[in-house]
Amino acid sequence: MNITDEMLYAAAPEAAERWLDTLPKREDCGHNFSLTFxxxxxxxxxxxRKRRWKTLALLAAVIAALGALLASGAVAERPDNYRVYAAQEDGLVSYSA
Known part of the structure; x- marks a missing residue:
């Protein structure tokens, strides 16, 4: 007999319940760890926690750098009034704006 995927999907919830029922209850699982641990x-x-702060500081620095670039006008702007000319000579196409 071959087990199909449908049979496995149908049996999975019951198997999970049976397995979870064998585990002790959460309140019965008290354990005192060693001081070394x-x-x-x-x-x-x-x-x-230190790594999280370093990541946040790096992200803030990147955002600040991008903001400074935008504020200084370093981002190239495309002019509204320009034309592109194309010419073809000897099979080569050249463009000029």
Whole structure:
């Protein structure tokens, strides 16, 4: 007998319930971690917070640089009144504006 995808999709919710019912309740899972483990986790959390601030500072610097470029007029503007001329000689096309 071959198991089809439809059969697996139909059986998945019941299998999940059976598996979850074998686990202990959340209030029964109290565990006291060692001081060494708690200290290493605190160090990881501090490092993560520092990394988040560095990322935000970099993002703010990029936004400030883009704002300064826009404010200084460094962005090239296209003139409204221009024409493009095309010429073809010996199979080559040349454009001039």
């Amino acid at each position: 708690e200290a290493s986790m605190a160090a990881l959390l501090r490092r993560r």
